[in-house]
Amino acid sequence: MPMRLDSQQADFATRFGDLLGGKREASVEVGDAVRSIIEDVRQRGDEALVELTNRFDRTSYAPGELRITEQEIAAASDRVSPEVRAALETAHRRISAHHQKQLPQDHIYQDEIGVTLGTRWTPLEAVGLYVPGGLASYPSSVLMNAIPARVAGVERIAMVVPTPDGALSDAILAAANIAGVSEIYRVGGAQAVAALAYGTHTIARVDKIVGPGNAFVAAAKRQVFGQVGIDMIAGPSEVLVIADHSANPAWVAADLIAQAEHGMGAQSILVTTDGRMADAVAAEVDRQLKLLPKQQIARDGWEEFGAIITVPDHDSAVQLANQLASEHVELAVDDPEPLMRKIRHAGAIFLGHHTPEAIGDYVGGSNHVLPTARSARFASGLGVLDFVKRTSVLGCTPSSLSALSEAAITLAEIEQLDGHGRSVSLRLNR
16 A cells, blocks of 8 residues: 555654665665676677677677668558647747757857856767667657757767567657757667767767666766766656645546656655545545556555555645655645645646646657756756757957966966966067
8 A cells, every 4th residue: 555644643753764765676786797788898899789689689680780770660650640730740849949949059248357157058970869668668758868869959869679579660760850850779778878888880889878878878878977978867756736725636637647657666656735635545546446457557656655654734745755856746735836846856746637747758848858856956857958068268359368367377376387377468468
C-alpha cells in the first residue's frame, strides 16, 4: 500500500524523512565494466563498436552498416500512420515555438569610463543524442532533446539508438527526421557513449551528449564528462500533485497512475488539504488501476513508492513541495498562480485542473527532460541554454586602461604575479 502521512501527527517528520531518503532504483555497480568498454572503443574504434553492438543487441552488423541510411529513414517515416505523423508534427511545432523564445541575445555595452563589456552566445558545433531502444520507444524524447539543439543553432546532431535483435521503431526515425537530426547510428549502451565522446572512423566525436539511458549509459556519461559535456544523470520519474477540495479525485488519480506506469522506481505523491480528497483519490487509484491494460507495473510502483500526505493548508503543501523538489508538480486547485509563485524547487509546474502532466510530456511545448531525485534544488530542465556557450567580451581604450591600471597592478603585486602587472604597465609606458 502507498504510504499515508498526516503532517499533524507526532511522527510525521520522521516518516517524511524516510520518504525523502527512500531509494527508488536498484544500485547496479557497472563502473568497471563501463570503464573497460570505453577504453576498448577508444583503442579499437569501429572494430570494438561493432563487436560490442553485435554481442549486446544480438545483431550481425558490419562497420558500414552502423549508420542508418537516408533511404531507411524516409521509408520508416512513410510507414508511420497519418495520425502519428500529425501528432509528431504538432509536438514539433509547439516545442520549437516555445524554445525559440529561450534564445539568449548578445549584450555588449560601454561603461562610464569607456570599457567595452558584454556577452556573446554561440551554439555548440556537434551534439550526440542517446535514444533508448528495445522495450521502450519514446519518439517524444527524440523531439525534446533534438529540437532545443536545433533551435540553438547546433549544426550537427548525431543520434545513437540500440536495435535489439535488429528492431527499431519507425516512429523514432520519423521523429528524428522531423526534428532535423543530422545522422543516426544503430548502436547503444556504453559503447555508443564512448563513440560519441572519443570518435571512431564511422562516428565523429561530439561536444555534448544528451538523452536518457540505462545504468550502463548513465555510468558512461559520468565517465566521459570532461571530455564532452552531458545534460544530466536522470533518475526515476516523479510527480507531486497538490490538491484541495476543488480537485476532481478521478483526474488526480489518473495523473498519479500515469506517472507510476513508467515503472523503474517512478514515484507518485499526493499532498492534499482535504482528508476526504485523500480517501477519494486512494479509492479512485484502486478502481482505475483495474482498467489499465498493463496495470501491474503501475500498481507495483504506486504501492511501493506512492504516498498520500494530508496537510492543514496550502502553505504547508508548498513547504513540503519545496522539500521534495519534484520533477513534476501539479497544482490541482482553482487558483494555482499564488501557489506557483511560492514554489522554489520544481522541474516543471502544471497549473490548474486542466493541465495533466502528460500534456507536458508530449505537446504542451515545454521540455520533458527535467531534473529528478530532488536535483531541482540546483538544476533546470533541458532547454536552448544547454546547447549554447557564453563568451565574455572586454575591450579597453587607452584612457580606460589608464583608469583601471593602478588597481590591477596593485592586485598583481599582492598575488606576486609580476608579469601580470608588467603586462598592464608596459602599455602605459611605465
